[in-house]
Amino acid sequence: MENYQDIEALSSQYGINAEYASDGFYPRFRENVKGLRLSVLCDRNTVRYAAPFAEKLRGHGQEAELFMLEEYEPVADEKTCAVAAKGTAQADYVLAVGAGTLNDIAKYTTFLSGKKCGVLATAASMDGFTSGVTPLIKKGFKITENAHTVSDILIDLDILCAAPKIMTGAGAGDILAKFCCLTDWKMSSLLNGETYDERAASLMRVALGQCVENMPSVQKCGKEGVDALMRALLISGYAMVIAGNSRPASGAEHHMSHFLEMDFLRRGKPIPLHGVKVGLGTLVSLRMYERLREIPDLFEGKECVVKLAEQLPSPDWAASVLASLGCPVRFSEIGVSEDTVRDMLFNCYKIRDRFTVMTLYHNYGLMDKAADELIGLYY
Ligand SMILES: [Zn+2]
Known part of the structure; x- marks a missing residue:
């Protein structure tokens, strides 16, 4: 079992310097960027952290220029990436000060220009910090582009705890989701023989358990x-x-x-936070698993799927966690139509060729009877 609690040691195994704020002002990071021209990338929201950070770096003799995107909430699309790439063109290293979007922009633009990048995280709002791919909007479509991983992740719990509550709520949504995706994966391994990596799953499960244990503190945006x-x-x-x-x-x-x-993209509307939408999906998935034990329908492997489902938390508990962090617990709250949600229930399994509880419902015609109930609960 890996020592997942020492995130700095674990990260270094993957070539990432995860470094907590300390009196020494990120000594490992400063060593990593020594002699490089640094650009500190931010938006109008995060400039309040980025400007003093750049200043402090310069105080330590590090060349560091601030580049601010004009928006309060930039979108990771072609236009913003082009602006960011131009604004940081002189740098050898781009440090994003932000969460999802700015990190994505920095990872993608520096990947294309062959530079290094890092992030000073301003919210624990999604799980893309350590991923090597980047979701982007191109020609109005959401796509996943290859990028590289960040070299440094700087963690200041004072900053993370001060983030808007809903951003922490979004992060909690993205983590509660792991209950469902780990179950989807295990179920597929049992029913279809799909490869299931016990090491990856247990690493995620243990981290999820730690998070759940600390949920009362998460709900107060407390440091622990x-x-x-x-x-x-x-x-x-x-x-x-x-x-x-x-x-x-x-x-x-x-x-x-x-x-x-x-x-949302089709309608040209601003997209709600990733973890907010994922949190809503988590409630639906949890209920879909829960109701399997109540339905009379028989399908191949039902017994073992019900057993897996029994290990899941109740959707009501997950909803109470999300609600306490200011996250919507009904789709109507995020501005989508009931028809769209119904369409989602019947068709989202087609998005990827990946067996999940949605595929299970589709394969055995279970959604016909479930849709009204799910809409009643969560629309
Ligand atoms: Zn996610």
Whole structure:
């Protein structure tokens, strides 16, 4: 069993310097960027952390220029990536000060230009910090582009705890989702013989358990809780590296989120936080697993799937956690139509060729009877 609690040691195994704020002001990071021209990339929201950070770096003799994107909430699309690439063109290393979007922009643009990048995390809001791919919007479609992993992740719990509550809630949604995707994966291994990587799964499961143990602190955005949440979010990336795919981090709940994302893009509406949509999908997945034991329908392997489902938390508990962090627990709250949600329930399994609880429902015609109930509970 890996010592997942020492996230700094675990990260170094994957070539990433995860470093907590200390009196020494990130000595390993400063050593890594010594002699390089550094660009500190931020937006209008995160400039309040980025500007003093750049200043402090310069105080330590490090060349560091600030580059701010004009938006409060930039979108990772072609236009913003081009602006960021131009603004940081002179640098050898780009440090993003932000969470999902800025990290994605930095990873992608520096990958293309052959530079290194890192991130000073401003919210524990999603699990993409350690991933080597980047979700981007190109020509109005959400796609996943190859990028590289960050070289440094700088963690200041004071900053993470001060993030807007809903961002921590989104991170909690992305972690609660692991209950479902790990079950989707295990179920597929039992029913279809799909390869199941026990090491990746157990690494994720243990981090998830630690996070759940600390949930009362997460719900108060307390340091212990947010630290456990952040560690689980980082470990999610490593679990994917071990598995060689995104199985340990993404299942039906993510397919629901992607399905809704396309709807927002089609309508030209701002997309809600990844973890907020994934959190909603998690409630649906948990209920779909839960109701299997109540339905009379028989299908091949039902007994073992019900056994797996019994190890899951109740959807009501997950909803109470999300609600306490200011996250929506009904799809109507994020501005999608009931028709879209119904369409999602019947069709999101097509998004990826990956067996999940959604595929199970589709294969055995179980959604016809479940859809109204799920809509009643979560729309
Ligand atoms: Zn996710």
